[in-house]
Amino acid sequence: MPKALFLDRDGVINIDKEYLHKIEDFEFCNGVFELLKHFQNLGYLLVVVTNQSGIGRGYYSEEDFLKLTSWMVQEFQNQGITISKVYHCPHTPQVNCTCRKPNIGMFELAFEELGIDMKNSWMIGDKPSDIQAAKNAGVLNTVFIGKEACKEAKYSVKSLLDIIKLT
Numbered sequence: 510m511p512k513a514l515f516l517d518r519d520g521v522i523n524i525d526k527e528y529l530h531k532i533e534d535f536e537f538c539n540g541v542f543e544l545l546k547h548f549q550n551l552g553y554l555l556v557v558v559t560n561q562s563g564i565g566r567g568y569y570s571e572e573d574f575l576k577l578t579s580w581m582v583q584e585f586q587n588q589g590i591t592i593s594k595v596y597h598c599p600h601t602p603q604v605n606c607t608c609r610k611p612n613i614g615m616f617e618l619a620f621e622e623l624g625i626d627m628k629n630s631w632m633i634g635d636k637p638s639d640i641q642a643a644k645n646a647g648v649l650n651t652v653f654i655g656k657e658a659c660k661e662a663k664y665s666v667k668s669l670l671d672i673i674k675l676t
Contacts, residue, residue: 510626513593513619514548515643517610518559520635521654521669522581530569532580540669545590547673553631554593554623555585558615558642564599571599593623611638616646633672637661650675 519525524536545555563569574597582592596615598608608614619625631650632643640651640662652675653659654666664675 510624511554512552512626512629513554513556513623513631514545515556515558515616515619515630515632515648516545517634517636517639518557518595521633522557525635528563528566528568530563530573530577532577535577535581537584538669542585542588542590544669544672545585546588547676548631549590551676554625555591556593556619556623556625557595557597558610558619558632558639559595559597560609560638561597561599562601562609564597565601565604574599594619610634610636611641611645613642613646616642616648620646633669634662 516522519529522538522541524538526534549555561574564571564574578595585592596618600606600609620627627647628649630648632648633652633654634640635654637659640653640659643651651662652664652666652672653662658665666672
């Protein structure tokens with residue numbers, strides 16, 4: 510079974526800008542290309558799991574999200590990085606769906622579709638709900654990126670490049 514590096518999008522892959530949905534507003538986080546190349550070279554599948562409540566709130570459409578996602582995946586491909594799959598939850602918190610983190614619906618889909626070895630996979634997130642979702646799904650290696658530490662995460666770091674040292 511393959512292992513995966515699960516990544517939140519906003520705040521991990523790109524600088525978090527509220528309800529980001531336009532290519533011209535997208536800025537990759539410092540170190541993301543080096544980090545993903547590192548994990549890819551270690552044999553990990555790269556899987557994005559992202560809450561996108563802006564769709565449910567009507568701020569942008571599913572089509573807007575898919576256009577931006579296609580562009581992002583191609584930008585990684587241009588750097589020799591393959592994103593295996595991007596899962597997203599379009600719902601607002603009030604919907605109480607099974608896919609919105611901290612629920613595990615996106616992780617369950619990844620397990621079903623890609624056959625992921627959850628126990629030996631990693632999750633990088635910038636919100637406690639990212640970490641909780643991964644733990645709920647059986648992902649043991651959880652990394653919180655932010656100025657403050659997250660006690661629920663196995664590791665807390667201030668930059669993406671710090672994560673390379675953990676592997």
